Amino acid sequence: QxxxxxxxxxxxxxxxxxxxxxxxxxxxxxxxxxxxxxxxxxCTPWTGRGRWRIPDYVVKDKDLMDFAYEKGKEAQINLRDANISADERNPQKVWADYKQAI
Structure with a gap:
């Protein structure tokens, strides 16, 4: 055995x-x-900590979600008016500003 x-x-x-x-x-x-x-x-490459996401307890905060929704609407308007080649108003800058705001 x-x-x-x-x-x-x-x-x-x-x-x-x-x-x-x-x-x-x-x-x-x-x-x-x-x-x-x-x-x-x-030999496996290092992949980091993974994708960041908003914690669940933050998503349950109604005031914050209302604020994020309003800022998101503003970002959409800014994206419509964005110039891809401009330094001040391009989609990447609008997205970065939105994330910073919330």
Whole structure:
């Protein structure tokens, strides 16, 4: 009968391994534990913290949402009047100003 109760890794893999666990398997009458580890690929590019979003508690604030809605309407009007080549009034500037306002 085979029994796995350890994990052998190279020094290089050990540097990127984390979340080592020894847990019960959940299988009735099992006479051994499950060993697991999370191994990361060090060649994977760093992706950052992900996309920012407004927290849920902020979205539930009615006054803030009304304010954001009004500022959004103003931004839409500004976008209609925006000149893509102008430094002062281009879509990117209108969007940045809107985000800064809210």
């Amino acid at each position: 085979s029994r796995l109760d350890r994990i052998y890794v190279t020094e290089k893999i050990l540097e990127t391994a984390r979340e080592w666990k020894i847990e019960t398997t959940g299988v009735p009458h099992a006479d051994h534990n499950m060993v697991s580890v999370l191994v990361s690929n060090e």
